[in-house]
Amino acid sequence: MIDPESYRYRWVILLLASVTGSLTWGLAYTISVFYISWIDEFKAGHGEVAVIGGINAGVASLLGPIYDVIHRRLGYRKAGALGGLIMTIGYVGSSFANNLIVLNICYGFAQGIGFGLAYFGASVALNKYFFRQRTLAEGVLAFGCSAGGFCYTMMSQHLINTYGWRGALLIIGGLTFHMLLFFEILFSPGQLEYLRLNWKSVTHDTELHHDDESTSVESDDIANTRDIRTWMRHCSVLFRNRLFLLMLIVEMLCQAGQYIPFVHLPERARLLGVNTTLVAWIASSISLAMGLGRLAIPGICSAWNIDPFYAYGFTNVVAGLLTALSPFLTTEVGILCYAIFFGLFGPSTALIRASAALHLGSDTFSMAYGWIITMNGVGLLIGPALTGLMYDVTQSYDATFYTAGACLIVSGVLVAFRDKAKEYKSANQVQLRPAGYVNHFVDLPGISTRQSRNPISNEVTDGLEPGTLAGSAKIS
Structure with missing residues (x-):
């Protein structure tokens, strides 16, 4: 099996994920520049307008388990692109809002769901490629969010001064539409072999065949929790x-x-x-x-x-x-x-x-x-x-x-x-393997185990026999 970290294409994944972070949480930080315009436009109080931002951030975060289910069903490419499309609809719809109720629905709920779903997809994409350098990769993704917040805040203020708040939202909606393209090229490691985008810094004797990005590279039971019952069982x-x-x-x-x-x-x-x-x-x-x-x-x-x-x-x-x-x-x-x-x-x-x-x-x-x-x-x-x-x-x-x-x-x-x-x-606790472990390991009575080494910490841990998955452990 090819080590996903051997692909140079993972740096393309990191760049696109960071840009996605700037277009999601980065844009979310710009809402403050729209507050004054909305207060003046709708003759509303500060508290009424602040609710819009609260809904936006709350929906993007509180629906995390639902985003997980959607990504497992559709794969991170389709789910992330869907998030970008919903964001675009939210921004465009907000530009035509004639009252705060429409803004709450379009900017608060729709845009919040969209950017939460898209950002979740960017994080899942990194999870496919980065193990030993995972902390650095996550730092670059987080930097994209902060840099986006700074740059897009100034950009949004300029757009409001030039085109008004409605025009600004319409233009930003056009920017978020580009995420559909980003997620189209966020290929999984298995798909790189299939598409001959296999730029590798290390050669391997075995090869990984084409897989759908909604499944793990290891094709394990945990990654394939597509039905709700299996998902709930693993959550428990x-x-x-x-x-x-x-x-x-x-x-x-x-x-x-x-x-x-x-x-x-x-x-x-x-x-x-x-x-x-x-x-x-x-x-x-x-x-x-x-x-x-x-x-x-x-x-x-x-x-x-x-x-x-x-x-x-x-x-x-x-x-x-x-x-x-x-x-x-x-x-x-x-x-x-x-x-x-x-x-x-x-x-x-x-x-x-x-x-x-x-x-x-x-x-x-x-x-x-x-x-x-x-x-x-x-x-x-x-x-x-x-x-x-x-x-x-x-x-x-x-x-x-x-x-x-x-x-x-x-x-x-x-x-x-x-x-x-x-x-x-x-x-009855199942111990899920840290990133980079060779085999899964489960702490259940009577399971045959072997030792596995974590390449990050060099820690040696008992694991399942080769080919045994967490959901189908061999009983000795």
Whole structure:
């Protein structure tokens, strides 16, 4: 079987996935520039208009398991292209909206479902090609999102000034339509052999025949969970994995705290007397610094073979301490410095995705990631809402940033329990293989096993006999 990491074409996959990230979450960050136009157009309050962005981000995250099912049924190419098409319909429909209800449906629900589905497909595509350099690949994908947020925000403002908000949405809809082309060439490793796009840096004695991208390269039972019953059965197994549950809790707490500075820091700066121009730079500096951090930190982890989950915990603690101390920074320079360093060390979803692939297994990545981004959405809904209520009660943002810092610190500290969570094994728990393992291994009574080596950590682990899949283990 050909090692997917031997294909040079995987760098094309990485580039297209990064561009897709910029056209999904990157464009999602631009919604703030449309708020003023919508308030003026529909004579609505700030709260009514803010609901549109909340629906958009919530739908994109909370429907993670549904995205997983769709990708397993259609394959990541068709599902990702479908997401790009739905995004385009959402943007074009929004440009003709004559009330906030239409905007909520087109921009909130349709566009949110579309970009959630497309971004999920980009992550699944990376999962097919990157194992040893997975952390670096996820960092490049995350950098695309941040870079897109910065560039498209300026572009959107220029389009609004030139063509109005309706024209801007129509043009952006044309950009998102290009994702249909991107996903058409996001071939799976098996399809590269079939299409003779087999640019390889390493030759192998055996070859992999054409396969559909909706199945894993290994053609294992976990990857082929297309029917809902099989999918639910594997979900129940996954939820008995304490390390997976730890990741869910950590991600929810992280997102509850991480999003708060994005929402409240500009307004806090304005209330402290910072001029409007610098307030805009403060908001932009977070995205710029976060883009650099999301590229540099995963790159360091990949180069020095650092566990991405530990790196994730470290950045959470650093960002939490910075946020908890930020109420003491009341000058323009202090607030700007906080924004820059929070961006650099801000928690990165690239690290949690790489952790899921490494510790839970590349075969079950899409299933695990679906639930992880669901908890991501829960955190996004709880954090800003709760801290906004704190401001209404206290008329101060101090408690808001103390709470955000506490969430991030606790999230980072919990990562220290990774080994304890890995040690736990229930009587019927299926242990899914980390990325790069030669064979599957299942901790069920009476199963014949052999040893397998993880090429990333050189850890030797008992595994199933060759050819035995997780769903059809041999019983001795």
